[in-house]
Amino acid sequence: MRKNYGKLYTAPVLLWLTVFFVIPGLIIVVFSFLKKGLYGGVVWKFSMEAYRALFQPAFLKVVLVTVYISVVSTFLTLLLSIPVAYFIARSKAKNILLLLIIIPFWTNFLIRIFAWIAILGNNGFLNHFFISIGLFPDYIQLLYNQYAVILVTVYTNLPYAILPLYVNVEKFDFSLLEAARDLGATKSQAIFRIFLPNIKVGIITAIIFTFIPALGSYAIPQLVGGADSYMVGNIIARELTINRNWPLASSMSVILTLVTTVAILFFVNMKPGRTMTRTAVQAKAKV
Amino acid sequence: MKGSDLKIKNLSKSFGDTQVLKNISFRVKKGELFSILGPSGCGKTTLLRIIGGFEDPDEGRILMDNQDILELAPNKRGVNTIFQNYALFPHLSVYENIAFPLRIKKYTDGEIKEEVERYLVLARLQDHIRKYPSQLSGGQKQRVAIARALVNQPNILLLDEPLSALDAKLRQHMLIELDSIHDDVGITFIYVTHDQQEAMSVSDYMAVMNKGEILQVGTPSEIYEKPVNAFVADFIGETNFIEGKVTEVGETTGRISVEGLGVLTVDKDCPINVGDRVKLTIRPEKIRITKKEPVFATNPEQFNVIKGKVDEVIYTGFQSKFFVKVNAKYLFRLIKQHVKYYLDEAPISWKDEVFIWWNCDDSYLVEVSAS
Ligand SMILES: Nc1ncnc2c1ncn2[C@@H]1O[C@H](COP(=O)(O)OP(=O)(O)OP(=O)(O)O)[C@@H](O)[C@H]1O
Ligand SMILES: [Mg+2]
Numbered sequence: 059m060r061k062n063y064g065k066l067y068t069a070p071v072l073l074w075l076t077v078f079f080v081i082p083g084l085i086i087v088v089f090s091f092l093k094k095g096l097y098g099g100v101v102w103k104f105s106m107e108a109y110r111a112l113f114q115p116a117f118l119k120v121v122l123v124t125v126y127i128s129v130v131s132t133f134l135t136l137l138l139s140i141p142v143a144y145f146i147a148r149s150k151a152k153n154i155l156l157l158l159i160i161i162p163f164w165t166n167f168l169i170r171i172f173a174w175i176a177i178l179g180n181n182g183f184l185n186h187f188f189i190s191i192g193l194f195p196d197y198i199q200l201l202y203n204q205y206a207v208i209l210v211t212v213y214t215n216l217p218y219a220i221l222p223l224y225v226n227v228e229k230f231d232f233s234l235l236e237a238a239r240d241l242g243a244t245k246s247q248a249i250f251r252i253f254l255p256n257i258k259v260g261i262i263t264a265i266i267f268t269f270i271p272a273l274g275s276y277a278i279p280q281l282v283g284g285a286d287s288y289m290v291g292n293i294i295a296r297e298l299t300i301n302r303n304w305p306l307a308s309s310m311s312v313i314l315t316l317v318t319t320v321a322i323l324f325f326v327n328m329k330p331g332r333t334m335t336r337t338a339v340q341a342k343a344k345v
Numbered sequence: 346m347k348g349s350d351l352k353i354k355n356l357s358k359s360f361g362d363t364q365v366l367k368n369i370s371f372r373v374k375k376g377e378l379f380s381i382l383g384p385s386g387c388g389k390t391t392l393l394r395i396i397g398g399f400e401d402p403d404e405g406r407i408l409m410d411n412q413d414i415l416e417l418a419p420n421k422r423g424v425n426t427i428f429q430n431y432a433l434f435p436h437l438s439v440y441e442n443i444a445f446p447l448r449i450k451k452y453t454d455g456e457i458k459e460e461v462e463r464y465l466v467l468a469r470l471q472d473h474i475r476k477y478p479s480q481l482s483g484g485q486k487q488r489v490a491i492a493r494a495l496v497n498q499p500n501i502l503l504l505d506e507p508l509s510a511l512d513a514k515l516r517q518h519m520l521i522e523l524d525s526i527h528d529d530v531g532i533t534f535i536y537v538t539h540d541q542q543e544a545m546s547v548s549d550y551m552a553v554m555n556k557g558e559i560l561q562v563g564t565p566s567e568i569y570e571k572p573v574n575a576f577v578a579d580f581i582g583e584t585n586f587i588e589g590k591v592t593e594v595g596e597t598t599g600r601i602s603v604e605g606l607g608v609l610t611v612d613k614d615c616p617i618n619v620g621d622r623v624k625l626t627i628r629p630e631k632i633r634i635t636k637k638e639p640v641f642a643t644n645p646e647q648f649n650v651i652k653g654k655v656d657e658v659i660y661t662g663f664q665s666k667f668f669v670k671v672n673a674k675y676l677f678r679l680i681k682q683h684v685k686y687y688l689d690e691a692p693i694s695w696k697d698e699v700f701i702w703w704n705c706d707d708s709y710l711v712e713v714s715a716s
Contacts, residue, residue, distance in 0.1 A: 231430075231432070231435075233428060233430065233432050234432050234434060234435075236397075236399050236419070236428075236432070237426075237428060237432035237433075237434070238434075238445070239398075239399075239418070239419040239420050240397055240398075240399075240419050240420070240424075240425055240426045240494075241420075241425065241445055241446040241449065241493065241494070241497055242420045242446045242449045242450060242497060243420060243445075243449050244418075244420060247449060251445075251448075251449075252434055255436045256434075256435065256436050258436070
């Protein structure tokens with residue numbers, strides 16, 4: 059009998075995940091149930107203090123703001139990405155357009171955020187432009203608020219939404235839209251009843267790729283956000299570095315991880331739950 | 346009475362430099378099953394797409410019950426199409442596919458159920474309502490497409506080679522079904538195909554197209570028996586062509602001299618003059634074959650008799666197809682029906698010397714060019 063060594067091949071990945079993901083994760087969970095050390099660190103004594111502290115209105119408000127910013131930016135990202143994916147899939151210059159989508163990745167994430175500061179800042183391009191054409195007498199505050207955070211989040215997420223959407227739009231049979239029109243649907247009915255349902259997998263993937271990272275945002279609100287746009291990630295960093303309350307930072311992280319996990323499970327379950335297609339059944343039968 | 350009358354007037358369409366439709370005109374009467382027949386790439390789909398509203402013509406008009414419909418959007422035309430690939434909605438079940446036009450029209454669930462069920466029965470799909478298109482066979486998909494189009498109660502149904510994806514046997518079967526559905530619903534059908542037998546067996550009228558032009562419009566038998574040119578004769582069924590020069594013109598017949606065959610008698614299907622070059626078509630089933638030289642009791646001058654040698658025989662039970670070689674240029678195809686018990690005969694076989702003959706009434710002059 060041949061031995062099955064298949065599982066052995068997963069060992070490196072398992073090791074990697076254990077060392078760099080599971081163990082740190084467990085440490086965070088353990089820390090969240092301990093007492094805070096005076097100058098950072100933890101005191102090895104069981105305590106629920108860190109969780110009790112979460113119920114302060116201030117923290118709950120930050121959670122709400124985080125969810126709000128994530129939802130709005132995900133929605134806007136989708137709104138912009140679907141037409142772009144449609145356009146690319148129907149265009150003759152697909153490869154060039156896809157390349158253009160990917161090019162921003164060649165620049166470091168932080169540098170791209172700083173580029174936005176250069177555009178939106180009080181001395182930035184936009185304000186210069188507005189003043190030079192006489193639209194406004196003086197600069198207007200574009201940075202350090204929720205809008206700036208949403209704008210930059212949408213900007214950074216666009217490629218992550220466009221690419222999975224493109225993959226699905228590309229597979230879509232556009233003659234179905236004509237069939238829908240033929241059967242009496244208006245253009246928008248054809249889009250909403252035929253096109254969107256058929257690229258559902260792409261939409262869900264795009265949501266997962268944009269909503270989940272947005273929940274865990276740190277750099278963007280830190281650099282272009284203000285008092286109204288503190289997100290959970292910023293508070294965790296503050297507790298860890300400034301207030302030196304490691305258990306509280308840990309309990310917040312645990313909550314954030316839970317929320318994220320629930321969100322992922324929710325979206326993954328939205329993927330086609332309907333009966334397996336005939337080809338899938340046949341493919342399975344062959345195995 | 347349901348159904349609409351459709352008039353196509355001087356329709357032309359180009360894609361870039363290539364003219365795909367050239368001055369197309371024809372009329373389809375209310376309730377007719379009209380088929381458009383032509384080789385692949387001749388512009389059939391383009392013509393249907395223009396009627397359906399998915400493409401704009403460069404010139405021409407389309408009148409439905411005497412109203413110009415070119416300005417109307419596809420969803421306002423009262424025309425439904427069965428697309429070449431069916432275009433079923435993959436994310437909807439059979440039931441919901443058929444219900445789609447009704448949901449658009451905002452029917453209530455009760456009304457939808459009633460209507461959809463009626464067409465499920467008509468298309469014999471009752472056992473498949475919960476399936477998704479990817480779980481259906483080709484014939485079932487096609488029936489869903491038909492039911493979905495009919496539930497909308499169009500005045501005209503356009504069918505773009507609906508049977509091309511099916512195997513020969515199922516095609517026969519679906520064709521009969523389509524024909525009976527046409528009889529049931531009584532609306533106008535415009536049926537596009539490149540299969541001449543399919544077209545002939547169901548159509549009231551048909552149009553033969555080639556390279557973007559309509560060559561002939563008529564009943565199937567008119568087109569089969571009186572093709573307007575050699576292309577139509579050849580495209581609609583098998584045939585034999587003979588080219589010759591007119592040597593004599595009589596009251597109802599003429600004589601032509603054919604290189605390699607001698608002088609033949611032809612019916613004067615159209616005006617001819619001595620010296621004209623003509624092309625004659627004679628269908629395989631109209632040529633007779635015997636081993637002995639035939640003797641004609643009446644009107645022997647009406648018959649053309651040619652001597653040849655059997656090149657090949659294809660026996661198919663109810664009939665045999667013969668290829669008879671007369672000379673290097675002329676290889677005649679002909680069909681003999683076995684109306685008697687075949688094994689009692691002395692069958693004609695390969696390499697036999699035979700006589701083939703036909704009545705000049707049975708050939709048809711397809712082309713005449715004055716010298
Ligand atoms: N959108 C288009 N752009 C350019 N050329 C086209 C377009 N659509 C069709 N054509 C050309 O027009 C001609 C007619 O095409 P059409 O699809 O109408 O043929 P058809 O008769 O339906 O053929 P088939 O029997 O193969 O379906 C073809 O030469 C085709 O290449
Ligand atoms: Mg076609």
